[in-house]
Amino acid sequence: MKIAVMGYGTIGSGVVDVLKINHDKIAKAAGEEVSVKYILDLRDFPGDPMEKCVIHDYQTIVNDPEVGVVVETMGGVEPAYTFVKAMLEAGKQVATSNKNLVAAKGAELIRIAREHGVNFQFEASVGGGIPIIRPLNKCLTADEIEEITGILNGTTNYMLTKMTDEGADFDAVLKDAQNKGYAEKDPTADIEGHDPCRKIAILTSMVCGKQVDFEEIHCEGITKITPEDIAYAKAMNRTIKLLASSKKVGNSYSCMVAPYLLPAEHPLCGVNGVFNGIFVHGNVLGDAMFYGSGAGKLPTASAVVADVVDMVKHTNRHIVIDWSEEKMQIVDYKDSRNAFFVRTTSDLADAKRAFGSIEEVPSLVDGEVAFTVGPLSEEDFAAAAEHIHVVNRIRLG
Ligand SMILES: NC(=O)C1=CN([C@@H]2O[C@H](COP(=O)(O)OP(=O)(O)OC[C@H]3O[C@@H](n4cnc5c(N)ncnc54)[C@H](OP(=O)(O)O)[C@@H]3O)[C@@H](O)[C@H]2O)C=CC1
Numbered sequence: 001m002k003i004a005v006m007g008y009g010t011i012g013s014g015v016v017d018v019l020k021i022n023h024d025k026i027a028k029a030a031g032e033e034v035s036v037k038y039i040l041d042l043r044d045f046p047g048d049p050m051e052k053c054v055i056h057d058y059q060t061i062v063n064d065p066e067v068g069v070v071v072e073t074m075g076g077v078e079p080a081y082t083f084v085k086a087m088l089e090a091g092k093q094v095a096t097s098n099k100n101l102v103a104a105k106g107a108e109l110i111r112i113a114r115e116h117g118v119n120f121q122f123e124a125s126v127g128g129g130i131p132i133i134r135p136l137n138k139c140l141t142a143d144e145i146e147e148i149t150g151i152l153n154g155t156t157n158y159m160l161t162k163m164t165d166e167g168a169d170f171d172a173v174l175k176d177a178q179n180k181g182y183a184e185k186d187p188t189a190d191i192e193g194h195d196p197c198r199k200i201a202i203l204t205s206m207v208c209g210k211q212v213d214f215e216e217i218h219c220e221g222i223t224k225i226t227p228e229d230i231a232y233a234k235a236m237n238r239t240i241k242l243l244a245s246s247k248k249v250g251n252s253y254s255c256m257v258a259p260y261l262l263p264a265e266h267p268l269c270g271v272n273g274v275f276n277g278i279f280v281h282g283n284v285l286g287d288a289m290f291y292g293s294g295a296g297k298l299p300t301a302s303a304v305v306a307d308v309v310d311m312v313k314h315t316n317r318h319i320v321i322d323w324s325e326e327k328m329q330i331v332d333y334k335d336s337r338n339a340f341f342v343r344t345t346s347d348l349a350d351a352k353r354a355f356g357s358i359e360e361v362p363s364l365v366d367g368e369v370a371f372t373v374g375p376l377s378e379e380d381f382a383a384a385a386e387h388i389h390v391v392n393r394i395r396l397g
């Protein structure tokens with residue numbers, strides 16, 4: 001099978017490397033040799049062993065009947081959407097690691113693939129190298145999935161781990177994560193939580209079979225987390241983790257992305273560094289955990305190449321993915337209930353007047369009172385918090 005790789009950056013070059021490193025194993029698994037015919041990129045790569053494969057016009061791939069599978073690792077919605085759509089319409093199968101594309105256009109691209117008797121797969125779009133899309137689509141289909149809660153961003157988990165364990169500076173550790181190839185081209189998507197937000201939207205769509213729009217999910221990142229917050233976390237024997245969650249509520253889902261203070265015994269508390277952890281609860285399965293490298297060149301490329309192998313094995317056979325374009329209206333996050341840790345420069349009496357019953361936490365900062373409160377609804381918390389000056393508040397897991 002001849003394949004094309006669109007986007008020769010961290011993951012695209014990782015795909016080429018994985019196909020080389022595990023050449024024989026991959027050929028055996030796919031039932032035939034898998035080799036790269038084209039690499040589409042904006043740049044040339046003089047001196048690169050693959051330099052002769054580099055092209056700049058995606059139509060070269062569209063018009064080459066020898067190419068059966070295309071990998072998209074460019075990132076972003078456009079022009080990835082236009083290119084991928086053209087490949088599917090030309091009867092080529094597509095594997096992507098691009099969650100921006102999958103979150104925005106996944107349902108449509110699955111339909112187009114079905115209409116053309118080919119496959120569109122996106123295992124690497126959530127959890128990097130961790131298998132989670134295929135398990136949801138194939139192994140957990142006997143269950144109603146009632147909850148997915150995960151650490152779904154490698155960059156921010158790496159940053160929070162370094163900030164907690166080594167007192168690393170936010171900007172310096174972000175630069176480090178970028179140098180390691182973990183972060184998005186614009187790392188705002190990582191640190192503001194937009195990336196895990198897209199990923200939980202994809203997972204919720206897979207679970208409910210309908211389109212969940214990530215723009216409707218309440219999303220907070222880690223930019224407001226300070227060394228003082230981390231010191232409080234340690235004093236409380238907790239760890240700060242950026243969680244993305246989706247919980248079934250009646251016929252809908254309550255979804256949120258935000259930092260949480262997790263107790264040591266929480267299953268996601270020990271997920272550190274670039275690792276991701278995804279907790280899944282099914283109504284008959286009970287609990288399951290998926291754990292592994294959540295970002296990075298080779299782990300992510302491993303997931304992309306596994307999709308390629310699966311699609312080579314399914315040439316001329318469509319793999320059903322239950323995700324329609326019909327919209328799923330998610331629950332208003334203001335109705336979800338959480339307990340909170342709060343730091344305030346108001347005095348304890350004001351905090352009690354605002355919230356009623358609270359539990360004081362020994363203050364670590366001069367002029368500050370700290371306490372926990374709840375569980376209460378997000379709406380009630382916001383209303384009470386208006387009566388005091390909040391320095392920061394973090395939900396308790
Ligand atoms: N890095 C990671 O750990 C993971 C990344 N992903 C996802 O995988 C995708 C790729 O990520 P990553 O490899 O890190 O990104 P990179 O920026 O390293 O690679 C993207 C490559 O695509 C090229 N490119 C961009 N636009 C075009 C275009 N119009 N035509 C041809 N080539 C183009 C870029 O060229 P140029 O550099 O010149 O712009 C670059 O070489 C993204 O969607 C990302 O979210 C998913 C899981 C993990």
Ligand SMILES: N[C@@H](CC=O)C(=O)O
Binds near residue numbers: 153156195294295296
């Ligand atoms: N930037 C992302 C890459 C993988 O999806 C992350 O850090 O998780």
